[in-house]
Amino acid sequence: MSATVDTLPERLLLGSGPSPVPEPVLHALARPTLGHLDPAFGEVMDEIGDLLRAAFVTENEVAFPISGTGSAGMEAMVANLIEPGERVVCGVHGLFGERMADELARHGADVVRVEAEWGRAIDPQALIDAVAAGPAPAALFVVHGETSTGVAQPLDGLADAIHDRDGLLLVDCVTSLTGHPLRLDEAGVDAAFSGSQKCLNAPPGLAPFTVGARALEKLRARKTRVPSWYFDLNLILAYVNAEGARTYHHTAPTNMNVALREALRIAVVDEWLATRWERHRRAHEALRSAFDALGMPRLAPEGEALHPLLAVRVPDGIDEAAVRRALLLEHDIEISGGLGPLAGKVWRIGVMGVGAQREPQEALITAVAAELGHDTGEALVALADGWSA
Amino acid sequence: MSATVDTLPERLLLGSGPSPVPEPVLHALARPTLGHLDPAFGEVMDEIGDLLRAAFVTENEVAFPISGTGSAGMEAMVANLIEPGERVVCGVHGLFGERMADELARHGADVVRVEAEWGRAIDPQALIDAVAAGPAPAALFVVHGETSTGVAQPLDGLADAIHDRDGLLLVDCVTSLTGHPLRLDEAGVDAAFSGSQKCLNAPPGLAPFTVGARALEKLRARKTRVPSWYFDLNLILAYVNAEGARTYHHTAPTNMNVALREALRIAVVDEWLATRWERHRRAHEALRSAFDALGMPRLAPEGEALHPLLAVRVPDGIDEAAVRRALLLEHDIEISGGLGPLAGKVWRIGVMGVGAQREPQEALITAVAAELGHDTGEALVALADGWSA
Numbered sequence: 066m067s068a069t070v071d072t073l074p075e076r077l078l079l080g081s082g083p084s085p086v087p088e089p090v091l092h093a094l095a096r097p098t099l100g101h102l103d104p105a106f107g108e109v110m111d112e113i114g115d116l117l118r119a120a121f122v123t124e125n126e127v128a129f130p131i132s133g134t135g136s137a138g139m140e141a142m143v144a145n146l147i148e149p150g151e152r153v154v155c156g157v158h159g160l161f162g163e164r165m166a167d168e169l170a171r172h173g174a175d176v177v178r179v180e181a182e183w184g185r186a187i188d189p190q191a192l193i194d195a196v197a198a199g200p201a202p203a204a205l206f207v208v209h210g211e212t213s214t215g216v217a218q219p220l221d222g223l224a225d226a227i228h229d230r231d232g233l234l235l236v237d238c239v240t241s242l243t244g245h246p247l248r249l250d251e252a253g254v255d256a257a258f259s260g261s262q263k264c265l266n267a268p269p270g271l272a273p274f275t276v277g278a279r280a281l282e283k284l285r286a287r288k289t290r291v292p293s294w295y296f297d298l299n300l301i302l303a304y305v306n307a308e309g310a311r312t313y314h315h316t317a318p319t320n321m322n323v324a325l326r327e328a329l330r331i332a333v334v335d336e337w338l339a340t341r342w343e344r345h346r347r348a349h350e351a352l353r354s355a356f357d358a359l360g361m362p363r364l365a366p367e368g369e370a371l372h373p374l375l376a377v378r379v380p381d382g383i384d385e386a387a388v389r390r391a392l393l394l395e396h397d398i399e400i401s402g403g404l405g406p407l408a409g410k411v412w413r414i415g416v417m418g419v420g421a422q423r424e425p426q427e428a429l430i431t432a433v434a435a436e437l438g439h440d441t442g443e444a445l446v447a448l449a450d451g452w453s454a
Numbered sequence: 455m456s457a458t459v460d461t462l463p464e465r466l467l468l469g470s471g472p473s474p475v476p477e478p479v480l481h482a483l484a485r486p487t488l489g490h491l492d493p494a495f496g497e498v499m500d501e502i503g504d505l506l507r508a509a510f511v512t513e514n515e516v517a518f519p520i521s522g523t524g525s526a527g528m529e530a531m532v533a534n535l536i537e538p539g540e541r542v543v544c545g546v547h548g549l550f551g552e553r554m555a556d557e558l559a560r561h562g563a564d565v566v567r568v569e570a571e572w573g574r575a576i577d578p579q580a581l582i583d584a585v586a587a588g589p590a591p592a593a594l595f596v597v598h599g600e601t602s603t604g605v606a607q608p609l610d611g612l613a614d615a616i617h618d619r620d621g622l623l624l625v626d627c628v629t630s631l632t633g634h635p636l637r638l639d640e641a642g643v644d645a646a647f648s649g650s651q652k653c654l655n656a657p658p659g660l661a662p663f664t665v666g667a668r669a670l671e672k673l674r675a676r677k678t679r680v681p682s683w684y685f686d687l688n689l690i691l692a693y694v695n696a697e698g699a700r701t702y703h704h705t706a707p708t709n710m711n712v713a714l715r716e717a718l719r720i721a722v723v724d725e726w727l728a729t730r731w732e733r734h735r736r737a738h739e740a741l742r743s744a745f746d747a748l749g750m751p752r753l754a755p756e757g758e759a760l761h762p763l764l765a766v767r768v769p770d771g772i773d774e775a776a777v778r779r780a781l782l783l784e785h786d787i788e789i790s791g792g793l794g795p796l797a798g799k800v801w802r803i804g805v806m807g808v809g810a811q812r813e814p815q816e817a818l819i820t821a822v823a824a825e826l827g828h829d830t831g832e833a834l835v836a837l838a839d840g841w842s843a
């Protein structure tokens with residue numbers, strides 16, 4: 066017999082996501098359900114658009130949440146902006162780049178992979194060279210925040226390179242949005258997707274999404290129909306961007322959107338975005354120092370770390386899965402293990418939104434030290450020093 | 455400035471969906487978020503599977519919610535079970551049949567339409583004849599509960615016809631699930647999708663989905679890859695049906711699923727399914743009598759009505775959009791207008807779950823009579839008579 070609603074456990078979510086959802090967001094989530102065509106809900110959607118523009122740092126007219134999880138945002142991007150036979154340069158330096166390469170292939174793209182080992186960023190010059198070589202690519206895709214490795218991908222020079230060839234710059238910022246510096250317009254990004262359950266601290270189920278003018282132009286110039294009805298932007302925009310005359314497409318997840326609006330308000334109104342980025346950086350560095358003191362160094366080298374996700378190496382001889390299980394079941398703290406080639410070798414720790422604070426990190430460090438049989442002293446001092454630095 | 459969380463209106467949702475969400479479901483929705491790989495959440499998913507099997511009246515091993523709205527369920531069905539070039543017979547007697555025909559075409563199917571006018575069911579013999587004629591179709595698709603017209607489609611003889619030609623019977627039961635008699639296994643249905651926000655009274659955002667052995671066999675025998683990464687059942691089932699060893703695919707919308715479990719418990723444990731179906735029938739007939747008394751007859755003829763959705767004709771001379779707007783803004787009651795050829799001509803009223811009760815119907819009838827300048831007496835008497843019949 067599974068737990069009833071009121072006996073479900075309460076976990077401190079410090080894994081790769083979902084992240085902790087603060088009480089005001091849960092409260093918003095549980096408001097009485099509104100209809101998707103109710104003008105009051107229309108205003109919520111409009112405000113989400115404004116808040117997303119602030120979060121993405123863009124003036125794109127189109128900014129709204131896809132009605133699915135982050136991966137649905139990836140699929141919406143490809144289904145709308147890539148046509149069969151088009152050449153796409155795809156950066157692969159972790160699971161989410163692999164996933165995109167798979168998605169592109171399913172949509173008939175000619176995928177040119179540019180790789181880096183898991184745990185490193187891709188040299189931007191390698192991406193630029195791939196874009197410049199051979200027939201003009203329709204797009205260049207990179208994962209800005211690689212959740213599988215805790216690496217942030219520099220975007221320098223990418224927009225110029227792909228725009229010179231009349232292609233689009235497409236970016237996955239699922240884990241980086243509002244937690245790691247990213248200004249879409251400044252970086253020349255033409256379309257991006259994210260997830261509600263990372264630095265925004267909303268529950269999983271929505272994928273913040275934005276496309277700029279260049280991408281919309283490509284959508285309008287398609288030779289083939291968008292192969293997905295559910296993700297067809299032509300249909301969705303008649304609902305989302307319709308200034309008071311919304312045409313029904315699908316039934317928007319209204320409760321989830323009311324919650325997302327609240328999460329976005331907390332992220333970009335209650336806290337200045339630059340302050341928020343800086344808080345995530347400090348939180349990352351403090352936690353990193355603490356794990357260093359526990360003998361678990363960061364996977365990403367200096368200068369390549371993704372602040373909202375700290376991946377640390379687990380020393381040989383530790384049954385990492387057993388320790389994670391104990392953290393979850395004995396301490397009610399969730400962290401994540403490694404994926405793919407990093408399975409069994411790293412832990413992935415979320416530093417996301419309200420999780421990027423000293424108190425939850427202290428709880429985590431204390432529990433990890435207890436499970437590993439370490440003294441907590443040095444690690445907690447390192448954490449405290451990090452926060453007062 | 456849009457309404458804040460606590461000034462958002464509270465509506466009585468008696469339109470085509472979302473339907474009213476009861477307090478225990480909202481309470482479940484707002485439980486602290488769980489991770490998608492937490493064993494406690496795994497148990498929730500397993501229980502949802504059992505409850506969905508009860509709701510669909512099937513023994514299918516595969517029964518879970520697609521992470522998107524009802525239309526995402528439609529897309530998942532087509533992306534997995536239809537390959538380019540396959541012939542598919544598609545019943546079209548309203549918007550949702552049209553939508554499926556569009557979806558099938560986008561996936562490269564050769565679509566054979568079998569139509570009925572909006573407001574009528576399709577003659578099953580016409581579907582059977584279409585299946586028997588010409589090259590063998592890969593599938594026969596029908597909308598069991600046509601939400602755009604309030605018509606229930608009989609499924610008699612369909613399974614035998616399509617199975618004789620080695621094809622699949624595919625059904626949209628978005629609006630009918632737990633509100634109108636439907637036993638998937640008895641009807642020989644091979645795959646079906648629904649929505650969380652209709653008779654189940656959960657918020658919108660999930661699409662209950664099931665596939666049987668014959669459909670799984672077809673999935674496994676595909677010559678082409680599933681064109682969607684997000685909806686690829688091969689990947690999703692490694693998470694959903696994995697008996698304790700769930701492989702991460704996408705981040706399941708955990709709060710929404712905890713809410714759906716509660717809604718399903720209310721629908722199929724707290725109330726017997728047969729009792730629930732009968733309650734929806736009585737509620738439909740009572741409301742229909744009341745609208746008859748207001749001079750607004752039902753669109754669907756006797757024997758073809760979909761109990762959870764009553765579509766009534768709006769007499770000439772009434773500005774139906776203005777009345778609906780007044781119902782919403784003055785009375786906080788949402789009903790739905792007509793779609794496509796029925797726009798401006800009908801109202802669509804939900805009779806779904808907790809909405810299929812006398813009290814909300816009295817509120818609606820009273821408000822409608824007031825807005826139309828009718829005396830409420832006769833209509834309320836008709837309603838009362840309907841409920842005591």
